[in-house]
Amino acid sequence: MDVLWAPWRKTYVEKVSKARKKGCVFCRILKENKDRERYIFLRTEHSFGVLNIYPFNGGHALVLPQRHVDSLEKLSQDERTDLMDALIKVKAMCRKAFNPQAFNVGMNVGHLAGAGIPEHLHIHVVPRWSGDVNFLPALFGTKVIPISLEDTYERIINENKGRHRKERR
Numbered sequence: 001m002d003v004l005w006a007p008w009r010k011t012y013v014e015k016v017s018k019a020r021k022k023g024c025v026f027c028r029i030l031k032e033n034k035d036r037e038r039y040i041f042l043r044t045e046h047s048f049g050v051l052n053i054y055p056f057n058g059g060h061a062l063v064l065p066q067r068h069v070d071s072l073e074k075l076s077q078d079e080r081t082d083l084m085d086a087l088i089k090v091k092a093m094c095r096k097a098f099n100p101q102a103f104n105v106g107m108n109v110g111h112l113a114g115a116g117i118p119e120h121l122h123i124h125v126v127p128r129w130s131g132d133v134n135f136l137p138a139l140f141g142t143k144v145i146p147i148s149l150e151d152t153y154e155r156i157i158n159e160n161k162g163r164h165r166k167e168r169r
């Protein structure tokens with residue numbers, strides 16, 4: 001898993017630390033209500049799903065509680081249930097849109113564990129296909145992802161019509 005998250009880590013951490021000066025990026029995009037621009041594709045009562053803008057793989061999504069908390073035990077029972085339901089929904093949406101062969105689902109809690117934004121819990125959902133673990137990231141710190149974020153977003157929305165809560169204006 002270390003290798004899995006490593007490729008984009010440096011740029012990601014640099015960009016995130018800049019963004020962090022303006023407050024929590026996850027809380028900010030949630031309040032902005034520009035779901036399409038911010039790649040938020042699911043909102044539930046207490047949670048939301050958003051594309052990772054520094055994806056490891058095509059369709060790499062994050063599932064988060066709406067409330068700004070840094071550890072699982074701080075979530076209420078309702079929030080925990082909703083987060084797990086949202087995770088299952090996001091996984092189903094990714095499956096429908098991208099038909100992956102497998103998923104990595106997981107979270108890094110705290111800086112030491114590799115979390116880029118440790119102050120706001122987030123669960124990674126990474127679709128996997130046979131042969132996608134290529135040597136490029138490890139060698140060159142980069143990876144070519146064959147689908148743009150815009151296309152990824154369109155696809156996850158279009159393939160899951162009716163499940164997505166409409167963007168509020």
Ligand SMILES: [Zn+2]
Nearest residue numbers: 024027068120
């Ligand atoms: Zn936050």
